[in-house]
Amino acid sequence: xxxxxxxxxxxxxxxxxxxxxxxxxxxxxxxxxxxxxxxxxxxxxxxxxxxxxxxxxxxxxxxxxxxxxxxxxxxxxxxxxxxxxxxxxxxxxxxxxxxxxxxxxxxxxxxxxxxxxxxxxxxxxxxxxxxxxxxxxxxxxxxxxxxxxxxxxxxxxxxxxxxxxxxxxxxxxxxxxxxxxxxxxxxxxxxxxxxxxxxxxxxxxxxxxxxxxxxxxxxxxxxxxxxxxxxxxxxxxxxxxxxxxxxxxxxxxxxxxxxxxxxxxxxxxxxxxxxxxxxxxxxxxxxxxxxxxxxxxxxxxxxxxxxxxxxxxxxxxxxxxxxxxxxxxxxxxxxxxxxxxxxxxxxxxxxxxxxxxxxxxxxxxxxxxxxxxxxxxxxxxxxxxxxxxxxxxxxxxxxxxxxxxxxxxxxxxxxxxxxxxxxxxxxxxxxxxxxxxxxxxxxxxxxxxxxxxxxxxxxxxxxxxxxxxxxxxxxxxxxxxxxxxxxxxxxxxxxxxxxxxxxxxxxxxxxxxxxxxxxxxxxxxxxxxxxxxxxxx
Amino acid sequence: xxxxxxxxxxxxxxxxxxxxxxxxxxxxxxxxxxxxxxxxxxxxxxxxxxxxxxxxxxxxxxxxxxxxxxxxxxxxxxxxxxxxxxxxxxxxxxxxxxxxxxxxxxxxxxxxxxxxxxxxxxxxxxxxxxxxxxxxx
Numbered sequence: 210x211x212x213x214x215x216x217x218x219x220x221x222x223x224x225x226x227x228x229x230x231x232x233x234x235x236x237x238x239x240x241x242x243x244x245x246x247x248x249x250x251x252x253x254x255x256x257x258x259x260x261x262x263x264x265x266x267x268x269x270x271x272x273x274x275x276x277x278x279x280x281x282x283x284x285x286x287x288x289x290x291x292x293x294x295x296x297x298x299x300x301x302x303x304x305x306x307x308x309x310x311x312x313x314x315x316x317x318x319x320x321x322x323x324x325x326x327x328x329x330x331x332x333x334x335x336x337x338x339x340x341x342x343x344x345x346x347x348x349x350x351x352x353x354x355x356x357x358x359x360x361x362x363x364x365x366x367x368x369x370x371x372x373x374x375x376x377x378x379x380x381x382x383x384x385x386x387x388x389x390x391x392x393x394x395x396x397x398x399x400x401x402x403x404x405x406x407x408x409x410x411x412x413x414x415x416x417x418x419x420x421x422x423x424x425x426x427x428x429x430x431x432x433x434x435x436x437x438x439x440x441x442x443x444x445x446x447x448x449x450x451x452x453x454x455x456x457x458x459x460x461x462x463x464x465x466x467x468x469x470x471x472x473x474x475x476x477x478x479x480x481x482x483x484x485x486x487x488x489x490x491x492x493x494x495x496x497x498x499x500x501x502x503x504x505x506x507x508x509x510x511x512x513x514x515x516x517x518x519x520x521x522x523x524x525x526x527x528x529x530x531x532x533x534x535x536x537x538x539x540x541x542x543x544x545x546x547x548x549x550x551x552x553x554x555x556x557x558x559x560x561x562x563x564x565x566x567x568x569x570x571x572x573x574x575x576x577x578x579x580x581x582x583x584x585x586x587x588x589x590x591x592x593x594x595x596x597x598x599x600x601x602x603x604x605x606x607x608x609x610x611x612x613x614x615x616x617x618x619x620x621x622x623x624x625x626x627x628x629x630x631x632x633x634x635x636x637x638x639x640x641x642x643x644x645x646x647x648x649x650x651x652x653x654x655x656x657x658x659x660x661x662x663x664x665x666x667x668x669x670x671x672x673x674x675x676x677x678x679x680x681x682x683x684x685x686x687x688x689x690x691x692x693x694x695x696x697x698x699x700x701x702x703x704x705x706x707x708x709x710x711x712x713x714x715x716x717x718x719x720x721x722x723x724x725x726x727x728x729x730x731x732x733x734x735x736x737x738x739x740x741x742x743x744x745x746x
Numbered sequence: 747x748x749x750x751x752x753x754x755x756x757x758x759x760x761x762x763x764x765x766x767x768x769x770x771x772x773x774x775x776x777x778x779x780x781x782x783x784x785x786x787x788x789x790x791x792x793x794x795x796x797x798x799x800x801x802x803x804x805x806x807x808x809x810x811x812x813x814x815x816x817x818x819x820x821x822x823x824x825x826x827x828x829x830x831x832x833x834x835x836x837x838x839x840x841x842x843x844x845x846x847x848x849x850x851x852x853x854x855x856x857x858x859x860x861x862x863x864x865x866x867x868x869x870x871x872x873x874x875x876x877x878x879x880x881x882x883x
Contacts, residue, residue, distance in 0.1 A: 302761035302812060306788075314790070317814035318761050391763015391787045431766045518766075522862035556841055556861055558813075631769040638770050638865050651862075671813055744786040746769045 220645075221479040221596075223436040223603045231591035239594055244489070248584035252492035254485045254597065255585035256543040257508040262581035267539075268546040269571050270347060270512065274299030274323040275558050276675045277682075278335035281324040285339060287561060293568055297347040297512075297548055298335070299323035300357070305392040307353050307730025310679040319676035322558065323349075327683045328725045332360040333367065342370035347378040347422070347512070347546075352394040354381035355403045356729045359717045362415065378419040378468055381407050384445045385424040387621045387740070388630060389431035394730065397622055399737035403712065405452045410713035412463045419468040421449055422512070426472040430518050432634025435479055436600060439487045440607030441626065442469060443494065444617040450499055460499045464506035468545075471511050474519030474531070477538045481587055482596035484511070484542035486604055489597075513544035520555040524650040528552035532570050540580035541587055547571050558671075624743030631746050683725065690723040698722045699732045706736040750880040752872060753781045753803040757794045759818040760810060763787050767839060767861075768809035771868055778869045780876070791818060795825030798834055804879065805872070810840040811861075816849055823854045835875070839868070 219227040239245075246252055249259030258264060271288055273296065274281045285296055300323040303315035309327050310319045319325050326332060336346075341364065350357045358379040365375045383400040386393045393400065404421065411420035425442030433441065446467060453463045471487075473480040491509040495501040515535030520528040529552045539547050549570055551563035559567075575581050587593040614620040621627070640646040647653045698719035705715050712733075719729050756772045758765050765787060772784045783801055785794070798806045806826075808819055819838050826834050838850055839859040847858050859868050 302763075306761055308761075314761065317817040318812055321813050322762075386763070391765065393763075431764075432770075522860075556843070631766075631773070634766050635770050635773040638774070642865055742786045744784060746772050746782075746784045 221435070222475050223434050223479065223483075223600060225479075225596070225599050225603065231595055233591065235591050235595040236598070239598070244598075245588065245594075251496070251504065251507060252489040253508060254489045255588055257488065257510060257545070259584070261543065261584035262540070262575070263583070266575050266581060267544050267571075268295045268345065269293045269568060269575075270295040270297045270546050270548050271564055271568055272297045272299055272349065272514070272548050273559075273564065274301075274349075276320040276324060276672070277679055278324050278326065278331040280320075280675075282335050282337055282339070284561065284564070285335075288564060288568060289339075289344075291565060291568055292572060295345045295347070295546070296339070298349060300348075300350055300353075301325045302392070304357070304726060305350060305353060307356075307394055307726055307734075309725050309727030310676065310683055312727060317676075319679055321671055325675075325679045326357065326360070326726060327679065328686055328723050329360050329363055329720050330682070330686055330723065332357075332364045336361075336364050336368075340370070341365040341368055341377075342374040345376035345378070347380070349380050351380050351383050351386045351390075352392055352400060352403075353726060353730065354379040354383075355407045355713060356716050356720060356726055358407055358411070358420075359713060359720045363717065363720050372415050373417060375415050376417045376419075377415070378422050379407065380424060380470065381421045382424045382445065382470075384448060384617060384621055385427050385441075388441065388626050389427040390424075393740045393742075395733065395737040396740045397618065399706075399733075400740070401448075401452060401618070403733075404449065405456060406711045406713050408449065408453055408463055408466075409456060409458060409711055412458065412466060416466075419466050419510075421466075422468045422470045423449070424470040426470045426514060426516070428630060429472045430516050431630050432632075432637060433630045434633055435475070435483045436603035437607050437629075437633070438471065439483055439490075439600075440604045440611065441617065442471065443487065443490060443604070444608060444611045446491070447494060447498070448617050450495075454499070460495070460501045461503040461506050464495055464499070464501050465503060465508070467510075469509060469511035471513055472516035473513050473538050473542060474516045474535055477534065477541070478587075478593060478596055479600070480538045481542045482593060482600040483604075484513070484544075485585075485593075485597040486601040488543070490601060490604060510545045512546035512548060513539035513542055514548035515539070515550050517550040517554045520550055520552070521648060521651050522555045524656075525552050525555065527650055528555065529566060529570070532567060533574070536571050536574040537578065537580055540574055540578075541585075543585060622743070627743065628746065686723060686725070694722045695719070695724045695728065698724055699728055702729065702732045703736055706733055750876040751779070751781055752805060752876045752879070753801065754783070754805045754807060754872065755794070755798050755801060755803045756782060756784045756807045756809065757789050757797070758785075758787050758809050759789055759791055759794055759822065760812055760814045761788055762810065762812035762814075764811050765809065767811070768807075770865065771807065771809070771839060771859075774865050774869055775872060778873065780872060791821035791825050794822050795829055795831070798826065799829050799831050803834060805835045805837060805875065808836065808838045808840075810838065810842075813841065815840060815842055816846060816853070819850055819855050820853050837871075839863070 248255040425438040429438035492507040551559035
């Protein structure tokens with residue numbers, strides 16, 4: 210008699226073991242109407258729209274930005290000519306940190322990982338010929354979200370776009386920056402004030418803006434598990450909701466415009482279950498805890514972008530295959546918007562060709578695969594429904610842990626969350642080393658990739674002339690504008706920053722006077738000071 | 747005599763805020779028995795040099811993902827030389843294209859751990875350095 214083979218272990222990133230087979234017993238207590246509901250109905254487990262992609266396909270929104278605003282503008286137009294229907298802007302690090310391109314600390318970084326923005330003039334150039342009353346734009350900007358979004362609103366106004374037609378999504382999630390991505394500037398409290406100012410201002414004046422996009426994405430990229438990604442995202446959303454309630458804004462005024470940005474890579478079904486559980490938890494949180502009455506307030510609307518950390522520098526063409534699975538996973542997860550990393554993202558600024566392949570991958574998934582034919586096609590699968598329940602339990606455990614730490618804001622200030630994310634990143638790396646997490650052409654079937662042979666990679670070559678051109682443009686601006694007007698607006702900004710007023714009006718005034726981002730950011734820094742990072746490893 | 751207790755400073759120069767790799771390497775080196783100091787984000791080359799000298803480290807590990815590795819590493823090396831701390835080795839990790847490795851080495855960087863380098867290879871390289879120090883090499 211043949212000896213039975215030992216079963217291979219299967220674990221999910223959230224620490225959940227997977228059985229070889231699932232059946233009716235695994236979902237005995239599942240109540241369709243209570244736990245799932247129809248797509249488009251509370252608690253939205255099956256998706257936020259009744260017909261999902263049959264009525265409206267997800268928005269294709271590749272993350273783009275490099276060099277000067279003019280170069281970025283050309284790439285925007287290239288992708289839109291190939292069917293991309295929305296934009297997602299990458300800013301360089303000096304811009305993300307409120308430094309002008311000629312700041313000594315910006316040396317070597319201008320235009321490198323995104324486009325450089327020094328003033329309103331740059332934003333005008335970036336969106337030249339792009340109608341902001343028709344194209345929806347994400348701005349991947351956080352500590353500088355208030356001034357950059359003010360610039361965006363100013364450009365839209367100059368184009369003649371009515372405020373009620375402007376669909377813009379500044380990321381504006383500073384808590385995530387403190388945890389994961391590091392582009393913080395001011396201490397936690399004034400940073401939160403700026404987040405709140407932008408949400409409040411936009412809610413009142415730009416009804417279709419999404420003034421915050423809560424990013425579990427970057428926290429997962431920094432190392433946390435799937436369940437932590439969702440839990441931290443939900444905790445951050447709750448913190449911003451509390452912030453707005455404290456200002457006296459009714460929950461149904463701002464909650465419908467809260468949006469999310471999550472990653473998805475790794476195990477397909479775990480990711481799908483993560484999003485189904487997340488939608489259910491979010492709907493219940495807004496309904497039960499915050500008392501929201503408008504169904505739109507309960508909807509977890511999210512961009513799902515594949516994480517670059519899933520990709521490998523070894524045999525980078527394999528990343529095209531990984532990207533295709535990620536697109537399918539995001540579609541099965543009910544994404545409203547999709548962005549995919551490019552196959553060369555693990556090691557360089559994407560080439561136009563790589564970006565087109567990523568766009569085509571999403572389009573093939575949308576048009577050819579059938580993934581968009583019906584809402585939540587995996588519903589009713591014993592495995593998916595069981596796993597959705599298990600993910601919900603795990604996410605609730607992580608949320609309870611955040612509560613024990615005194616809430617997400619306190620956990621960020623103390624650095625406990627940062628240390629936990631770093632610990633998880635290390636555990637993940639150890640599992641890669643041991644082979645417990647398989648990675649093709651890295652730790653299994655390594656072929657030549659592990660042999661350290663020279664790889665032929667096409668790498669974006671950075672042109673130092675970009676920085677010189679940007680600085681020349683900045684100097685010209687400083688000569689040609691009314692510098693006394695700039696100083697007046699900065700003085701007002703400093704004054705109002707010392708009080709408690711909403712800072713968006715004075716920021717907008719400075720922006721319109723062509724104050725530079727560095728001038729605006731430093732005026733606020735004089736009042737707010739700078740964040741001191743709790744270094745926790 | 748036991749193995750040399752290498753003291754290592756892991757630093758993130760420049761503006762790049764992605765420190766997953768820096769933190770993972772710091773934890774791995776600490777687990778391997780080394781003394782590791784991680785100084786956090788956005789350190790200037792001057793700050794890194796000052797901390798390296800004050801902490802009397804043997805190695806400075808610079809983690810750079812933004813593409814600014816060459817100017818940043820060059821400044822740190824120049825700073826160490828000016829401080830008379832030429833015995834402190836500098837290694838670089840992060841997104842470093844192979845084409846840039848010769849320039850980094852020519853500038854005085856001892857080793858480059860480009861993205862994709864297995865963690866155990868990095869730890870092994872530090873062990874080898876500790877042994878070399880131990881035997882007076």
